[in-house]
Amino acid sequence: MSDKKKIRQTVIPIGPFHPLQEEPEFFKLFVDGETVTDIEINIGYNHRGIEKISEVKSFDQVTFLVERICGICSNSHPFAYCLAIEDLMGIEAPERTSFIRTVIAELERIHSHLLWLGLAGHFLGYNTVFMWAWKYREPVLDIFEAITGNRNHYAMNKLGGVRRDIIDDDIPAILKMVSELVPAMDMFKGAIIDDPVIHARLKGVGILTKKDAIAYAALGPVARASGFDVDIRRDEPYGAYDRVKWNVIVEQDGDVFAKAKVRILEIYESIKIINQCLKKMPKGPIDANIKEVPPGEGIGRIEAPRGECIHYVRSDGSNSPVRHKIRAPSFMSVPTAKASIVGQQVADASIILAAVDPCYCCTERMAVIDKKTNKQVLSAQDLVRMGQEKTRKLWKP
Amino acid sequence: MAKQLMFQIKDKLGDVVFQLEDKSAKRTFASIHKADLRQVAGVLHKDFKARFSIASGIDNVKNFELLYHFSFDDLGKIISIRTFVEKDDPVIDSLVPVIGPAAEWIEREIHELLGISFKGHPNLKRLLLADEWPEGKYPLRRDFKNE
Numbered sequence: 001m002s003d004k005k006k007i008r009q010t011v012i013p014i015g016p017f018h019p020l021q022e023e024p025e026f027f028k029l030f031v032d033g034e035t036v037t038d039i040e041i042n043i044g045y046n047h048r049g050i051e052k053i054s055e056v057k058s059f060d061q062v063t064f065l066v067e068r069i070c071g072i073c074s075n076s077h078p079f080a081y082c083l084a085i086e087d088l089m090g091i092e093a094p095e096r097t098s099f100i101r102t103v104i105a106e107l108e109r110i111h112s113h114l115l116w117l118g119l120a121g122h123f124l125g126y127n128t129v130f131m132w133a134w135k136y137r138e139p140v141l142d143i144f145e146a147i148t149g150n151r152n153h154y155a156m157n158k159l160g161g162v163r164r165d166i167i168d169d170d171i172p173a174i175l176k177m178v179s180e181l182v183p184a185m186d187m188f189k190g191a192i193i194d195d196p197v198i199h200a201r202l203k204g205v206g207i208l209t210k211k212d213a214i215a216y217a218a219l220g221p222v223a224r225a226s227g228f229d230v231d232i233r234r235d236e237p238y239g240a241y242d243r244v245k246w247n248v249i250v251e252q253d254g255d256v257f258a259k260a261k262v263r264i265l266e267i268y269e270s271i272k273i274i275n276q277c278l279k280k281m282p283k284g285p286i287d288a289n290i291k292e293v294p295p296g297e298g299i300g301r302i303e304a305p306r307g308e309c310i311h312y313v314r315s316d317g318s319n320s321p322v323r324h325k326i327r328a329p330s331f332m333s334v335p336t337a338k339a340s341i342v343g344q345q346v347a348d349a350s351i352i353l354a355a356v357d358p359c360y361c362c363t364e365r366m367a368v369i370d371k372k373t374n375k376q377v378l379s380a381q382d383l384v385r386m387g388q389e390k391t392r393k394l395w396k397p
Numbered sequence: 398m399a400k401q402l403m404f405q406i407k408d409k410l411g412d413v414v415f416q417l418e419d420k421s422a423k424r425t426f427a428s429i430h431k432a433d434l435r436q437v438a439g440v441l442h443k444d445f446k447a448r449f450s451i452a453s454g455i456d457n458v459k460n461f462e463l464l465y466h467f468s469f470d471d472l473g474k475i476i477s478i479r480t481f482v483e484k485d486d487p488v489i490d491s492l493v494p495v496i497g498p499a500a501e502w503i504e505r506e507i508h509e510l511l512g513i514s515f516k517g518h519p520n521l522k523r524l525l526l527a528d529e530w531p532e533g534k535y536p537l538r539r540d541f542k543n544e
Contacts, residue, residue, distance in 0.1 A: 043524065043525065044523070044524060044525035044526060044527070047525040047526070049536065051537070052536055052537060087420075087421065087423075087424065090421065214448075215497040215498055215499065216497070216498050216499050217448055217449050217450070217499035230448065230470050235468075235470040235471070235473050236423060236470075236473035236474070236475075237473070297420075297426075298424075299424055299466065299475055299477070301450075301475075308450065308468075310450055310451055310466065312451075312453045312464065312466070314455065322455070323453065323455045325451070325453035325454075327450070327451040327503075331451075331502060331503075332451075332499065332502075335498060335501065335502060338498075
C-alpha cells in the first residue's frame, strides 16, 4: 500500500488535456523491464454532467443534448433516448421511421469502424492504412450529408419519429454510393486480414478471455471478439433489424487481431442491412406526433458501434426528465484493458488499449512508470513510436 | 419461453420480491428490500446467466432509489431490480463480490454523485469528479445547489 502511495506522489500526469476531444482518459502503466505488470485507469477529465443538464431541459431538447455526448456515435444516444421515451409511453414509432433510423445507425457503424481501422493502422506504423481508411470514410460522410444534411451530428431523431424523410428519388443514388464502399472494403480485408506482418503483430496480443469478457460485462466488438455473443440488434430487435437478413460476427480468439477482424467483417453486414432497408422501406408517416410525456419510466437500448448503449428515463409528467441515466458502451469496455494488458509487452500497449476502441485521445495520456524508481520513463508518443518500430523490424527481410 | 423463465425466477426468489411489475414484454421491474440485494443479484447473474447492464441511482427526496438493470440477452428482456436506501443511512451492499468487476465503476459513480456507500466495494474512490471537488457535495442530489 505504501508503495502505491509513493507512486501516486511522484507521477506527473502528462497533458495538456484537450477538452475538444471525447473521453480523455489517463492510463498509468506500471512496468517491470519490458512487461506491463499493472494498469490504473483514471477517467472524468471531461465530465460534462449531461445527466444533470438533462433534468433542466425539455424532453425535446434532451434529444439534441445527448447527441452531443459523442461526435462519433452522435446517432446512438438520441436513438436510445427516443426508444426510452417510446418505451415509457408504450408506443412504437411509425414503421418507416424504424427503417430510416436503422440506415443512419448502420452508416454510423461503418464510419466509426473505418475511423478505428485508420487509427489502429497508425499505431502499428501502417500509415497507408490510416490514409486509406480515412479516405474511404469520406464517401460515408457524403452519404450522411445527402440524407440528413449534416456530415456529423445528424439530428435525425425526434421523440416518436425522425426529423427528415429519405426521399424515394434519392434512394438509387444512395444505393450507388453504398455499393461503391464494397470494393474499398475488399481491399482492406485483403490488406489487413491476409498480411503476415499484421498477423505477427496482432495475433495472440492483448487477449481478453471469454471468462474475463463476461466478468467485465464487455460489450460490442470487444465482447464478440472474445466469443461472448451479445448484440442488441439481434437480442432485443429494435428499428428494422428483425426485418432484414444479416449475421452477428463472432470470433473466439479475443486478441487484437480478432477485434480488428470483427470490425472489418461487421462493415459488410452494415452494408447488407443498409441495402435491404433502403429497398424494403415502407411508405407512411415519419412522426408519431408526441405532444407530452406522461409520468412513468422507460429504458431504451441500442447496439452502438462500440456496444450496448442504454438510457433510463423517468418522468413525473412535467416538461423535463426527473432522472436520465445514460450508460455508453465504453464505460464497460474500457476496464477490460486491465484483464488484457497485464503480462504484455510495452511496445504493444498502445494497440491493446486502442483495440477497445475508446475515443482516441486516451492513448495520448499514457505514461509508463518504472516500478523500481517510480519515475515516468516513457510518454504516449514514445509508446506509439515503439509500436511502430516493432512493426518496422518485422518488415525487414 | 420468457414466461417460463419468469416463473422460474419467481419460484427461486420466493417472497423476496415484494412487488413485480411487467411493464411490457421486454421490461420487468422487481422491487426488493436492500438486505436481499446480493441474494437476488446472485440468483440472476449466476443461476440465470443474466448480464449486468448498469445501475441507476435516483434521489426521491424522501429516500434514494437504486435500479440494477440485468439483461437477459437470450430473451431480449431487461429485469430491473428496484430497491430503496434510507436518507439517514445511505449504505447498501456492494455487488462487486457477487457479479465481479462489471459493477466496480458504476458503484464508484453513484457513490460520488449521490453519496451512497457500497459496503464491500474493493476501491470506493472517486471516478469522475475532480480531486478538488469538496467533500460531502453530491451533484445528483435534489438539494444540490450549483454555486
